[in-house]
Amino acid sequence: MRKIEKIAPDHFEQEDHFYPKALNSQLHAMVSHFFNLDHERLIKRYSHLNPQVNTDHLREVLAYQCKHFFWGGADLFYVATEQGNREMVVLETNSCPSGQKSMPPRSDSDEFRGYRYLIENSFLPQLKKRRLPKGALGVIYDKNYMETSGYAATLSELTGEDVYLIPHFNNEEKCIHFENGVMMLTLENGEVIPIRAAFRYVTQKPWNRIPVTSKTFIFNSTLVCLSGGRNKLLANKAYEIYNTELFSSGLKINMPETIKDVSKLEIPLWVKKFGGKAVIKNPYSNAGQGVYTITTEDELEEFLSHDYPYDQFIVQSLIGHYDWSSHSEQGKYFHIGTVPDKKGKIFIADLRVMVYSSPSGFAPCAMYARRAKAPMTSEITTSSWEVLGTNLSVKKGENEWESDTSRLMLMDRKDFNSLGVGIDDLIEAYIQTVLTVVAIDKMAQTLINKKGQFRNKLFSSLDNDKSLLSEIML
Helix, strand or coil: CCEEECEEEEEEECHHHHHHHCCCEECHHHCCCCCCHHHHHHHHHHHHHCCCCHHHHHHHCCCCCCCCCCCEEEEEEEEEEECCCCCCCCEEEEEECCHEEEEEEECCCCCHHHHHHHHHHHHHHHHHHCCCCCEEEEEEEECHHHHHHHHHHHHHHHHCCCEEEEEECCCCCCCCEEECEEEEEECCCCEEEEEEEEECCCCCCCCHHHCCCCCEEEEECCHHHHHHCCCCHHHHHHHHHHHHHHHCCCCCCCCCEEEEEECCHHHHHHHCCCCCCCCEECCCCCCCCCCCEECCCHHHHHHHHHCEEEEEEEEEEECHHHCCCEEEEECCEEEECCCCCCCCCCCCEEEEEEEECCCCCEEEEEEEECCCCCCCCCCCCHHHHHHHCCCEEEEEECCCCEHHHHHHECCCCHHHHHHCHCCCCCCCHHHHHHHHHHHHHHHHHHHHHCCEEEEHHHHHHCCCCCCHHHCCCC
């Protein structure tokens, strides 16, 4: 069993919780300006550039109070249409996203950076609103020790309490269980401690060891993961339902054309629909796992030659170079990419935007970007994933991960300029992220009945994947 740690107040050390390149970085002036914009200035700027948008509706969206999805991060591509219009397109939304360890400070005295903003403005206000069982505070994790230990140290600092940092890995011996909906922690000496509230950073199949609902407050619950935070299939359905609701407001979640509920046998037909170029996703994976970019027959055959743990897939239009992007019903998107380097190379990059829900509405928490390994050219001469894949996580084995930080791009004075985005792109990315979080939160509310119980029949009608359904801990 991995070690449980008891984090006491006054134990936050910056070098333990930030990447070395982020430790002494300085936030780019444009990004700093963005973080200092209040809702009204954002609304004024956005509606000025998008006159079709109903400002009152946008104001309601930014002031929305989440019931379940309290913090999230969207991955976005900045792309252009065939007509040359720039857009931010949502790839996916994560219900326990990374980002704090990559964020430059907002000021010289900003020691805790985003850890403090998130805990102080989102997590702690939720505790005050709830009747909780007696017990301690915890942070549960299965990945990203650098950030999870940062959250634990920050939570301890702000509450003056000891906080338990609890490993909770898939297919490993567990030190927590649930009794009558209360999370119980068993220490190495056999002592059992109830947990009244837990900050969750459990990313790999969290629903198979954390119940969907509990008396212990979990930030975010696994309900959020199933509703779209770690379920790309339901996320897409949530986006489509919310887009229908948004139609008259002029707002819209931008996403690639997506075919849902696809069996493995059907995949070649849908890839053909997209002109032989597509992205196939296992809906329940994350950290770059279970995503397959298809640009040739060989890559499709390679995908079809393997067995997969789940029955359903989603197939999306592929966004690449102008000369080899998918044709979809929205036309063709292509990557703008980074500003050419000294060798004239342009790389595909994505933008991660992390937001949280607070009593005064949404606020941005952290941002960073990631670029692909190989440059984007008019012809693909290597594996398409080398050109298109931006995720930094590298899986070394079961529950073992590393990060390729050489491709990390900070929002600092050095990296930001090479991204090629401006303040209006940041505003667009932020609003897109907020819209996706609201969409998934609304889906989560739909999946809970008036007694606070999970609507298993409704969920299985929306996502009838027997392999997934057998894993869910109710």
